[in-house]
Amino acid sequence: MAKGTPADQATCFRCRHSLTPRTNIDTAGLLQRLRSEYGTATVDTKEVAEMLKAIDMDLEDYESEVSLLQSRILYIKTQQTRLKEHAVNLRSLNSPVRKVPNEILLRIFDYACDKNLLQEFPWSKDFQFPPSTPIVEAFRHLPAMSISSVCARWRSVALSASVIWSRISLELSPENSRLPDVESVLSGFLHTVELHLHRSEKRPLTVELNVSGSLDDENNLVPHQLLAFDLVRKRSWCSFGLGGRQSLSHIPKPTIQNCHSLQSLDLMRSEDPDQELELFKLASGLRSLVLVWLGATQSRGFWKEISSLTVYSVEGDISNVFNHAFNPKELVLRERIFDGALPISPCVPPRLCTSVSILRLCLRLNWNDSLANAAFSSFTFPSLSSLIIRTDAAHPYQGAWPKATLGAFLHRSSCNLTNFEVRYVPVNDSDLISALRLMPSLVRLYVDDTPAGGDDQTSPITPRFIRGLHGFLRTELSPSSSALVPKLSELRLTFNGLQFDDSAFIDMVSSRWLPDAQYASGVGLSCLRVVTLRFAARAVDEAVYRPLNYLDKAGMMVVVLGMDDW
Known part of the structure; x- marks a missing residue:
């Protein structure tokens, strides 16, 4: 049996020795034999059998080599993938964010975590009042938890930053609280609230409270307890805001005892500012106050320290704002929002206030008694440095630009805007x-x-x-x-x-x-x-x-x- 020619030789993958095939592939000679050899006298069946056996053995050798090569290729590709991943990880060590000091990273986290939305769950679809914020991906509304889940370093920095855990927005459903086994139903949610309170350490909280429902629905009275709010109420607050349509006075145990550190209070959704302000009478450190209207608010001790006052619906004598806030640095006034509200009346002569440095006017609709004209003709602010005139996109202002009153105001105030x-x-x-x-x-x-x-x-x-x-x-x-x-x-x-x-x-x-x-x-x-x-x-x-x-x-x-x- 003829051996393979040198051209047919290959190298064994395993031993690196030459792999010589047993079969000589002579196509021309085989074709000649197929044409001429026939019968028992000319066909050597034993020789043919040996050649076929050699071919089978060669095929086995080649199949073995192919299998080994495929394994080797798979190994090489796997190693390539691992090396690429390793290179990416190594390059990440040179990432600019790794060079940022923890102090700067903390400032970034502080900026990103403005509010952690803790929405009561489960919130049944059968409830009459849905949550005010539809949540698709919960972690988007929980920035502190999201940041602390990125890597070990970020988690360490986030856990050391009590401030990012102290900003809490509570959305609660009174309908859940009526269930007989409410503590069991809300166990997961209450654990999340406790986690934020624990990680905020002793820092005063920034709290935004939104209790679903409506004051117009007698069947939706707030029950005797709101478990999550009870947890938060035990801590001191530095800022509190009320959302939704429930009155703070209707929420159980409304008297706020730990409000000595309260600096900012937002009662924009208040139904009765006088009654609800009474709950915060101990807030001697209050500096920023947001009210839906002034009403007949009694003068209290904290009014002397108010530096930022926002009134969401100005009506009556516009100078009444200074009967309560004596020396505000920032004054935010919004056009009256109720058809039945008193028309705005300007102050004559203009009232002087040397403390106001920021004036924001939010105009609405097209009232005959324009807030802009009333404000510019009623005030003199010699310390004014910032003036913002805007309108609400939902309630566009289409009135005339206050050209004359604005000019007179700037001339009279002689301020360095x-x-x-x-x-x-x-x-x-x-x-x-x-x-x-x-x-x-x-x-x-x-x-x-x-x-x-x-x-x-x-x-x-x-x-x-x-x-x-x-x-x-x-x-x-x-x-x-x-x-x-x-x-x-x-x-x-x-x-x-x-x-x-x-x-x-x-x-x-x-x-x-x-x-x-x-x-x-x-x-x-x-x-x-x-x-x-x-x-x-x-x-x-x-x-x-x-x-x-x-x-x-x-x-x-x-x-x-x-x-x-x-």
């Missing part, structure tokens, strides 16, 4: 520029024209307005030799339309990039440091805005977002 925001309020470009002329000390400007009342919204962000902000170009709206708002360093615009003068905006921003302090001082302009432009209805052409990318790399913070980017 550094922050001005106009959001969703219809105002034309000329009226807005007229207002800006009265604010030479302005540092931050925020204009949001996103319409809250329909497509006929008047947008102040026009090409004339953009050119009016140019550092050197004089226009018909800004003919003065000095630039408009010369100290501007932060500009934020939100534009809802489709037609926007991109080139004028880029030119204006470039004109205010003055990183050389000596040159900026010589021309009487401050360097623009922060620019944010958001489009609500159009995309961003990156090629057009490439010049601003160069400014961003040079040191100016530039953010330009299209409708799909935010």
Whole structure:
């Protein structure tokens, strides 16, 4: 039997010796024999049998080699996968987040964990009142628990940060509390509440309470106990807010004993502010107060220390706010929300308050007695540094811009305004520029024209307005030799339309990039440091805005977002 030729030889995978096949594959010779050999005289059956046996043995050898090669390939691929995973893990050691000190990581966690939503479970679908917050993925609403589950380091940092566990939003159902075995039914939920309380250590809690139901339904009275609230009530609070439609006075054991550390109180959903404020009469450290209305609130000791007062429905004499809060630094007033409420009446002569540095006005609908006109004609705030005029997107304001009263207010107050925001309020470009002329000390400007009342919204962000902000170009709206708002360093615009003068905006921003302090001082302009432009209805052409990318790399913070980017 002829052996295989050297060309047919291979190397054994296991022993690395040459693997010589037993069979000589002579195709031409075999074809010749098939044509000529036949019968018992010419066909050597023994030789054929030996050749077939050799072929079978060769096939077995090759099959063995293929099996070994496949095993080797599988091993190599497995090793490749392991090496790639190992490389990824090694590279993660060089990840920038690992270089962040724990103190900075803690600040990030503090910022991310603003509220842990502890919603009572199980919440039966048969209950009359559903929860106010539909939850699909629970961990999205439990940031402290989510962060502490990422890795050992994050868990260690999170467990050391009692503050991120101390912010609790409780959503409770009185219908659960009526069950005879309520403690067993709510055991898992109560354990979650206790876990947050334990990890918050002795830190005063930030509590937001929302009890489902309605005061109008006599069959939904709050039962004698709310187990989760009883757990939270035993701890001291630094902030408390009431949500939902249940009155705090209807909740069992409402007297708050541990409120000496209470600094912030939000009773926006209150049905009776006078009665519910009485529950917090021991809150001597109260600094921030939110009420749905002032009513006939009695003067109490903590009113002297109130630095931030929010009234969600202003009615009657607008100066009544100073009959209670004597020296607030921040005053937030919202348009009256009830048709039956008393109309707003201005104060004559204007009332002077030297403590107010922040004034926020939220306008609603189109009342004849405009909150803006009443406030601007009734107050004199010489210390005012921040003025925000906005409207509620759900209740759009369609009244006139308070041009005359705003101008008189700024002249009378002679304040150094550094922050001005106009959001969703219809105002034309000329009226807005007229207002800006009265604010030479302005540092931050925020204009949001996103319409809250329909497509006929008047947008102040026009090409004339953009050119009016140019550092050197004089226009018909800004003919003065000095630039408009010369100290501007932060500009934020939100534009809802489709037609926007991109080139004028880029030119204006470039004109205010003055990183050389000596040159900026010589021309009487401050360097623009922060620019944010958001489009609500159009995309961003990156090629057009490439010049601003160069400014961003040079040191100016530039953010330009299209409708799909935010």
